[in-house]
Amino acid sequence: MAEIRLVGTAHVSQKSVEEVRAAIEEFQPDIVGVELDRGRYIALTEEVAEPSVMEILKGGNFGQLLVQWVLTFIQQRIGAETGVKPGSEMLAAIEEARTHQKPVAFIDRDIRITLGRFWGKMGIWEKIKFIGALMYSLVSVEGEKVDIDELMNQDVVSAAMEEFRKFSPRGAGALIDERDAYLAHQILMLGSRYERVLAVVGAGHIQGVQRYLDAPETLPPLPSLTAEVKGLPWAKILGSAVTVLFILLIAAIAFSGVGLEVLLAALLYWVLITGALSAVFTLLAGGHPLSAATAFGVSWMTSLNPLLAAGWFAAAVEAKIRKPTVGELQQIIAAETFSEMRKIPLFRVVFVAALANVGCTIGVIAYFTFIFPILGIDLTEVVTTGFSNMLQMLQSLF
Structure with a gap:
């Protein structure tokens, strides 16, 4: 049976970057799985073609697009406070794995599927509350110092996840629970081919992913995690x-x-x-x-x-x-x-x-x-x- 180790990170923490490097050096995995999909990896490492204004207008999903931009903005601002670009710990994992000539696997669900299911599964009232919270966060992020060590504390992470679940149960299901299951599926598939698997995931996913790894029979079918949400129009x-x-x-x-x-x-x-x-x-x-x-x-x-x-x-x-x-x-x-x-x-x-x-x-x-x-x-x-x-x-x- 494969030996699997999880490394929990904050996406804008220099400490996380160092911990990832240390884990690869100490554990010497046969493969490193990172919480990225290939599209986000390309966006982090390469210049990507931007959609034209007409393409954006034809898309029509203005609310969803604004939510995506504001979320990115908030993460960027937290990263600016710590001097670390969002996604650096994942890129560090990839760089370190390649330095040790270890293969890398992208184990996260396509961001477009995640955002589509996240927005599609939320009710109208949830969307209103969520957008209001984002607007409040814009002010908070600009005026407050961010304690990354506190963000990495597992009790704080768990409390934050539970608060989000109360705030938006359907959104939490798509953004957290489904991705826990998807990540666990991918890690287990890597475990079927490699003896030592190191998976680098966000701290908020550690408990959920580990729960599925301990009881794989509880995993929902993989196709159910990637299907388009087709609710009533x-x-x-x-x-x-x-x-x-x-x-x-x-x-x-x-x-x-x-x-x-x-x-x-x-x-x-x-x-x-x-x-x-x-x-x-x-x-x-x-x-x-x-x-x-x-x-x-x-x-x-x-x-x-x-x-x-x-x-x-x-x-x-x-x-x-x-x-x-x-x-x-x-x-x-x-x-x-x-x-x-x-x-x-x-x-x-x-x-x-x-x-x-x-x-x-x-x-x-x-x-x-x-x-x-x-x-x-x-x-x-x-x-x-x-x-x-x-x-x-x-x-x-x-």
Whole structure:
């Protein structure tokens, strides 16, 4: 049976780099497994082609993209505090293994699969809380010293994992538990071919991976850890529901007999509320006034079409004005403060897209919440009378 040793690291710790080197020297493994996938290894060691602005806009996953950038930014800032580039301990493991002429295996799940499953498995409320926590972290990281030795303390790691599990159980399942299982699968496969296996993983994965190594029969099937999360298309469902609800609302007002003036006011407020909030959020993102005007002009329509989004149009205008260039993705990752990040045209374009959509969504909620008090009519009476009159008209036709 193979002898397997795990080394837990903090991803931005010089001490971790030294511990990895010492473990390879002392254990003399037949192979070293590192918590990287091949794509991240290439990103750490080589210049990679950046997607064009149009490719980013066509992707449409602005919220997910911002989360990825902010997570990278936070890790970079912690690394700056310690003088260690994120991923250095993994690169050190690779370098040391090759110095000793030992093969290296990339044992982590593809980052694109992990992020896709992480974002896809979280509920709407979890995503809102998570993004709020990230915004808070941006401020905390810029203003506080980071104690890496404390981060490496296993009790602290366990407590942090449990807190994240309470905060976002589905997100924790994809980001932590699934990767524990995936890493254990890969390590066991290495153990079937080599006698001595050293696996370098983040400290937060040590307990979970070891638990699976001690009881391999509890591992979930490997295909279940890499399959695409295919939940219900909630965005389209909710968008369609808004469209139907709005049509029914306007129809009820039209047939209730309250008058053409009230009907036109209801339509006007739809344009004003969804447009104004979308425009305001575009400006909050640092968008150009023309981008805000675009968001205002299209929100009434995009909010009624689940296949369109106000942020797409606002971002397209913002991109024309800001003219993002090749190389700005690296500038975003290298930014030292969030304010500096916001000044980069590419970030501004994506930020505008995301916040314009948020504003439009809040506008839809505000409209259905406050429209009847604004119009000064009784909801129950209008709906009851309106649908009753519609039913009578249909009966008379058939």
